[in-house]
Amino acid sequence: MNLELMGQKAKAAAYQLASLTAQQKNQLLMAIADKLDEKAADILQANQLDVADALEQQLSAALIDRLTLTVERLADIANDVRKVCQLSDPIGQVVDGGQLDSGLKIERRRVPLGVVAIIYEARPNVTIDVATLCLKTGNAAILRGGKETFRTNAQTVSVIQQALVQQGLPIEAVQAIEDPDRQWVSQLLKLDKYVDMLIPRGGAGLHKLCREQSTIPVITGGIGVCHLYIDEMMNTEQAINVVVNAKKQRPSACNSLETLLIHQAQLTAFLPDFIARMEQEGITLHVDSALLSHPAFSGREYAPVTDAAYRDEWLSLDLNVKAVESLVEAVEHIREYGTQHSDGILTENYHHAQVFVDQVDSAAVYVNASTRFTDGGQFGLGAEVAVSTQKLHARGPMGLEALTTYKWICWGQNTLRD
């Protein structure tokens, strides 16, 4: 394998993809969806071998579930590709424009980024999802999947490449780094000559590696230490319902709740019902040491929350609970311990809602709602490449537009600058 050559060919393919019409790109996606149905047996067989390995290596049940494909799941993936065809193509859109003082006519036109590299973990659907979103926006993709699904990924990439060839397009429009050796990741991170954007989709370690080592612009995100703050003016029952939804609707998601902050004036009214409901829902509380002495917690055993636990995702039915003296203290806690992903306030006070929204510096800020809405589908983007928690280029859920850039086009009549 020669990554330099891979980059070079991806760039050449990207130039071809950039000039495709929306119709041509949709035809390609339909061919991929059909080919996925046609080759389902091969893909499922490869997946069974991956799953067998995972069982042998005694990986966690959650991980094995994530990497397992079934006939239904594969059909859903193919149908998702067909749905991407329905989305409007952002390429070619004129963002703004006009006429300059010199008479030069100017427009800002949306164009593909070029080559997008994605490093992701053991989710076989990501290969198809990400590759089709890149193709829809006229980008070439270099994929590096998790080693747990190498056989499945090889099959799905082969399906995409067959569809590319069938449509008369360069096979290098979608390439995968299939050798699990970590050296290829290190090399990929330095390929800025050819790769225009790098998206790591994985844990905090992968994001740190990319931020530190990559010479390609990186979109970091996907790590969500999300908070809800229960303000002093708030209905207890409704607050508890939102907390349960934010924690339990899908605990493994990055937008699920990790830490609940409660205004001290609410404690006596709120805690008894809250503790009972958490027990009933099977949610394990981790209680701030200063709060443990509250009578509502007496008679039970709770481990105090460590500073490190406030900074980490639980991704399980565990929840940190802390009392704060004020809205200001809640905002300060979120600034210090949050990951700028999704944070919310539950309040009946208009002014407090406005202050929270202004002062909490997160990709998504909620008033009286579950944090679970931070998602490309929910936000109406039609698709999601990743969730960014940095501030450049794209913030929060990234849809098709985040896979584009723009160029300035100037139409003159042999126009000179004075």
Place this chain on the structure above:
Amino acid sequence: MNLELMGQKAKAAAYQLASLTAQQKNQLLMAIADKLDEKAADILQANQLDVADALEQQLSAALIDRLTLTVERLADIANDVRKVCQLSDPIGQVVDGGQLDSGLKIERRRVPLGVVAIIYEARPNVTIDVATLCLKTGNAAILRGGKETFRTNAQTVSVIQQALVQQGLPIEAVQAIEDPDRQWVSQLLKLDKYVDMLIPRGGAGLHKLCREQSTIPVITGGIGVCHLYIDEMMNTEQAINVVVNAKKQRPSACNSLETLLIHQAQLTAFLPDFIARMEQEGITLHVDSALLSHPAFSGREYAPVTDAAYRDEWLSLDLNVKAVESLVEAVEHIREYGTQHSDGILTENYHHAQVFVDQVDSAAVYVNASTRFTDGGQFGLGAEVAVSTQKLHARGPMGLEALTTYKWICWGQNTLRD
């Protein structure tokens, strides 16, 4: 000096700046402009010491001119600050929004980035320009200026800080790294915990250093190896006028012309007048070795262009000239040797103009115009922080909008996700 502490204080100041109204920010800018007038003598005195040092070190006349302030130049800088007040404030603008299926009301609101760090070379105006654009958009700034203007920069930063204090704002909203030791730059590049965006404004070496070492998202750009391609269908005299403007109007600018590509069918008609005009304008030609044998070049001495010269900015009255066999070859040359800054075609053929615009992957693409228009002021942005030649976040001239990000705000009625 403690950079960690500097970052921490900048972040704290940024939270305060983010909540200022447009009126408060404009009052601050007016105070800075007035203070610049008031302290003109101190600033000019410091600048004279910097210039004296530069003369002693026998720096180039061009560099010395660049770092020299005069009464008039300083007054212009102050007036530029007053002009920034007139620009509309992008902060708070709702980019888009609507109601989700769940009833949740969503809006995407423009907010400041937070803390912006700028590393720049010896131009004393950059300190004021960049600091005021950051303040106008509610960002804190950490500045690292060139060592040749350290005394001048110290004075201008002090003026800004006096205005901050006078307006009751944190002095750490604008901080400068005044110690010329390079170790501070290395430390600054790793300050991703506090700094949201890094803009290097300098040569290729500085950009490479930032791309390789920085853990902060970097905006690279400002290096312009710009091309014009004279198509087979083009009026000779008009083409020559555009070439002269693109090369000569301000040769030291990044958007000035470095390489002229000429369709071979044009050579006989074009070259004699072109060569004569270049001589008259004092422009030195560097001729591609394959083109040197053309009769129009006989009887004179020309150095052939090296591969390296095609990849570098001249920034002087020097121009590379090369013949190409086709539009395709011109596009390929620009892709290989260009810096994706500003490139143009001169043609009377509609179809060729469209193909060039589609296939040349540069921040600004021109048809029948000088490349010298790529500039925030010319493009109607009102100001320019830098010119980006990368594709993420901002491309081409960066105005106030490029100093912002957005947050998603969701307004609910205790809304739960299904």
